[in-house]
Structures are given as structure tokens and as C-alpha cells.
Amino acid sequence: MEADRWLGLDLRHLVALKAIADEGSFGRAAEKLGYTQSAISQQIATLERIVGLRLIERPGGPRPISLTEAGSILLRHADAIQARLLAAKADMSALEAGDAGRLRVGTFQSVGAKIIPRLLRRFSESHPQVEMVLRESQDESELLEMIERGDLDVTFWTLPVAAGPYETVELLHDPYVLVVPSDSPLAALERAPTLKEIVLHPIIGFNHCSAMDHVESQLSSTGRSPNIVFRSDNNGTVQGLVGAGVGLAVSPKLTVDEDDASVAVIDLHGRIPPRVIGLVWHSDRHRSAAAEAFTESALAVCRELAAEPAAA
Numbered sequence: 001m002e003a004d005r006w007l008g009l010d011l012r013h014l015v016a017l018k019a020i021a022d023e024g025s026f027g028r029a030a031e032k033l034g035y036t037q038s039a040i041s042q043q044i045a046t047l048e049r050i051v052g053l054r055l056i057e058r059p060g061g062p063r064p065i066s067l068t069e070a071g072s073i074l075l076r077h078a079d080a081i082q083a084r085l086l087a088a089k090a091d092m093s094a095l096e097a098g099d100a101g102r103l104r105v106g107t108f109q110s111v112g113a114k115i116i117p118r119l120l121r122r123f124s125e126s127h128p129q130v131e132m133v134l135r136e137s138q139d140e141s142e143l144l145e146m147i148e149r150g151d152l153d154v155t156f157w158t159l160p161v162a163a164g165p166y167e168t169v170e171l172l173h174d175p176y177v178l179v180v181p182s183d184s185p186l187a188a189l190e191r192a193p194t195l196k197e198i199v200l201h202p203i204i205g206f207n208h209c210s211a212m213d214h215v216e217s218q219l220s221s222t223g224r225s226p227n228i229v230f231r232s233d234n235n236g237t238v239q240g241l242v243g244a245g246v247g248l249a250v251s252p253k254l255t256v257d258e259d260d261a262s263v264a265v266i267d268l269h270g271r272i273p274p275r276v277i278g279l280v281w282h283s284d285r286h287r288s289a290a291a292e293a294f295t296e297s298a299l300a301v302c303r304e305l306a307a308e309p310a311a312a
Contacts, residue, residue: 005050011085013047014078016040017067020056021075024064087150091286102131103290106143106155109235110254111277112136115156115172115301123297130290138233140210147282153291158210159276167283169295172302173274176215178266179242179249179256186248187264195271196222202229202247204238211275215250218272239263277302 019029020040030037048055055071067075093101107116112134120132135152137143146152147166161168178193180186186193186201199219205228206212212231219226229247232238235255242249243262250268252275258265279295281287 005052009047009050011081013043013050014074014081016043017047017055017071017075018078018082020044020065021067021071024066026065083149087148087282087285090150090153101288101290102133103154103288103294104133104135104152105294106135106137106146106152108136108138108140108143108156109233110174110252111156113235114254115277115298115305118305119298119301122301123294126297127290127293138207138209144280147280150282150285153285153288154279154281154294157278157280159278161278161280165283166280168278168280169299170276170278171298172277172306174252174254174277175270175274176211176250176268176272177253177256178268179239179251179263180266181243181245182262182264184248184264187266189266192266192269192271195219196224198248198250199224199226202227204229204241204247204249205231206238206251207231207233209233211252214275215272219250 015033016029016035019032020026023029023032026037026040026044030040033040035043044056051070051074053070054068055074057066057068059065116134123130124132135143135146140158143152143155143157144161144164144166147155148164156171157168159168159170178186178198186197195218199222203219203226205216205226216226216228230241232241235251236257238249238251238255239257239260240262241247243260250272253265254277256265279298281291
């Protein structure tokens, strides 16, 4: 009987609960959803009967209403259900579009500068009917959240990815390099500086970056904490500060402009393991033909990029 009672729960009940939580009153929730206030009250009363607990505190008078603990818990589940419904809607759109339609791709700064231009040229030539929508974020966790919600079809990511409903493909190993002012004594060395030598200098770092977390962990393994004197989300700012002599930077190679005469770029010869760039998508969602083709194009472009330094 308990299970049968919950089968009466309807999505509109959860939508009403969320609207009340957002608006703080039955009247404003009704206005937002286009219902009468009595209809909202009936939906909440039905929901409370189904759940068997009071979900909303009704203090009366001018004081705003609020969710009970049970209401807050149920609202978290409602948010998750809404996210899955949005993902289901995105699946249906992808299935209907087939090889055309819209492909939503997440990216971050260094990928956008070095990989995306060549990749988009190639993919647009082979799939001119696909509308590409790029979303860039400095915070990688935001890209993964958009994959979860169905706001992105695929995203570039620094592998490995956290546990979850994700599938991945590895594209490229991006080695770390040391960026120093062009007149730095480190640039004159005939060997790669050691991590113990690097950590003695002030360091320019990145914000919201798993690559920087990796660098700081490696430098800290020397027994000395790195002296991070400045952080930025902009690759050009980091390199500009190095060129101005503010500090050094240990950066993934894709983030570096090697034509900048104010800095010297030193190969660290694997002293820090490279970051691994890949693509991530939701394992439970339908993958359109366009998404499959985009992945193949990305693999081909990254193979070419990896071969270019060796050829040179």
C-alpha cells in the first residue's frame, strides 16, 4: 500500500513545491506557474498526503512560508528528477536531428586556442549541416555539471574524470614546460632544472585548474611548499607576468605562446607527468551521429598535433 500511494505522485506536485521554495509564498508560486492559488494549495496537500509528512511550514500572517526538513529533502530529489528530464529532452532532440542539428561542446582556454580552430575547420567541412555551439569555462567542474544536466553533448576535459555516469576517450598528452623570463639563468642551463631548483623561485599559477593542482602537488613533493605569488584564469596574463620577471610558471605546453620573445620555454623532460586531455560525455544519453563524428575528428586532429613537434 505504501508503494501504491507514491505512485500517485505527479511531476506537477514537485514543480509546485519548487516554485513555492523559490518564491516564498503560494500566491507568487501560483502566478509564476500560471495556476490559481487554490490549485497550488491542492497540489501541495496531495503531495503531503502521498509523502505522509508535512512539507511546508505555514506560519501565517506576513511571515514567509518555508520548507520543512522533509520538504527540503524532497526538493533535492525533485531537482535531480528535473535534470534527468532535461537530459531526456536533449536525447530526443539529438535522436530526431540525426547527423544534422546542433552539437554542444564544452571547452577550456588552452584547448580553445590550440585545438578548437583546426578541429572546427575540419569538422565543418565534413558536416556543414551541424550547428556547433561552444561553451567555454575556466572551471572544469562546471563543464561536467553541464554534461550531467544535458546542457552539453560532449566536453573537453583533463582526464581522469571523477566517478559518475561518464564515458571518455583520450585525445592528447600535453607535457608540462617551465616558462621563465628570457634573461633568466635557468634558461642558460644545458639541462632541465630540477623541481627542487624550480620551487626556490616565486611561481605564477592558475585558478580553477586541475593542471595547477597537479603542479603544486609535484612541487610540494620536494619537501618545500611552492611560493605562489599570483594566480590568473588567463594564460596570457600568466605568461605576461613571467615575461615581466614577476615569477616562473610551470604550465601545460598548450597554454604557452612559444613565439613570445619575453620568455624562454624549457622542456622539463617528464619531471612532471603530462596532463591528459580527453573528451567526456554522459554514458546514459543517446550519442548522435554528429557527436560520434566530432570525436573521430578530434582524435585525428590531436594525432596530428602530437606528431608535429616530432616531425620538426
